[in-house]
Amino acid sequence: MMKFQLNTNYSEEELNFLKKHNCNILCEIKLSKTNFSEYETPRRMFQYGGAYVAEIIDDETNDLVWAVLSKWKGVYHFSGYYDSLEALEQGL
Numbered sequence: 001m002m003k004f005q006l007n008t009n010y011s012e013e014e015l016n017f018l019k020k021h022n023c024n025i026l027c028e029i030k031l032s033k034t035n036f037s038e039y040e041t042p043r044r045m046f047q048y049g050g051a052y053v054a055e056i057i058d059d060e061t062n063d064l065v066w067a068v069l070s071k072w073k074g075v076y077h078f079s080g081y082y083d084s085l086e087a088l089e090q091g092l
Contacts, residue, residue: 003030007044017085023048033075040067040078051092054078068092 008027010018018025024047042054043064052069056078066088067078082088 001030001032002034003028004042004045006042010044014085017089018046021048021089026052031076035075035077042069045069048088048092053088 005028006026008025010025017023026045026047029042029045029052037059039057039059042056044055046053054067054069055064056067057063058065058081063083066082066085068080068082068088069076070079071077072079080091082091
């Protein structure tokens with residue numbers, strides 16, 4: 001089981017978004033099997049409705065993106081990617 005320690009520092013704008021959507025900020029998460037690339041190690045993470053969303057590095061642009069965590073065949077991976085919280089809000 002892998003345990004990820006997460007950063008819990010958010011900007012005022014991000015905190016307003018999280019509060020508006022009743023999101024829970026996570027300080028750590030324990031995941032059994034993961035299929036993360038070196039760039040996909042979660043930096044910050046929160047729960048948005050029934051979804052877990054993590055801030056990771058886009059391996060093509062090296063920009064930070066928000067990614068939706070999914071589980072398939074018992075292995076955790078990221079299935080959706082958004083370049084902003086606004087895009088995430090529209091996509092979910």
